[in-house]
Amino acid sequence: MKKLLLMLMVLFATLNANAQCNWRGVYLGYGNSCNVYKFEVTGTADTCFKTTSFIYNYKTGKITDTFYTRTFTKVFSDTGKYKVYTKVLDKCHKCDTSFYQVLNVTCKPTPHTTKCDWSKIGLFYSNKCGRVIFELGSYDTCISKYTLWAYREKTKKLDTLSHDRVFTRSLDTGWYTFKASFHNKCCNSDTFIYKKVYIGCESVGVEDIQIPEAKIYRIWDLVGREVDVIEANKVYYIMYDNGKIEKKMIIE
Secondary structure (H helix, E strand, O other): OOOHHHHHHHHHHHHHHHHHOOOOOOOOEEEOOEEEEEEEEOOOOOOEEEEEEEEEEOOOOOOEEEOOEEEEEEEEEOOOEEEEEEEEEEEEOOOOEEEEEEEEEEEOOOOOOOOOOOOOOOEEEEEEOEEEEOOOOOOOEEEEEEEEEEEEEOOOOEEEEOOOOOOEEOOOOOEEEEEEEEEEEEEEEEEEEEEEEEEOOOOOOOOOOOOOOEEEEEEEOOOEEEEOOOOOOEEEEEEEEEOOEEEEEEEE
């Protein structure tokens, strides 16, 4: 009798614990972009829950992956039918449940066969008192789309300047961060270039250039004889230390 009573108490305790397990809202959610699938075992954020998920490949008849987190990502390398089996353990109430989701992966991305050549792109400019000429690299038949944005730090405003490769804009004085985007149609890819630039129209001071006075280096008379003493009202050939030679009459 005591033994039967003990068994009934254990059974009642087990049923009572299981009755506290709430699996409402616990399921496997997922989303995909082509062959990249992102999964989430919803309703299991509480620390009481422990999740384990397996991915089974129907084609090979084998389990390909095992995940122990409530969120996980799988990149399928091949199309086909797969089963995602998930087991959830409620450690606090000592109960568990399981469920599965069948997937038909039909998308397999086509790898790029052409390597992108970005050698001709760039972000060049010339500024003349706020009148700025932009050039987004050299002309390239593979680059089919250009866009240049300007973020002005003073106003915290982002503007689209142009979709042309070469263009001119008038900009206020200040610091800008320019972002140029390029689309390469030959390899179907995009890239970006950032450049921080100060646009201004400040006057630049010009210092006076002092040219030192030339000094006499050598003197010849009209016959070609070098002389050390010159006389008034006579003509001489005079060579200066800057290399200049002139014919000059010495006036008293």
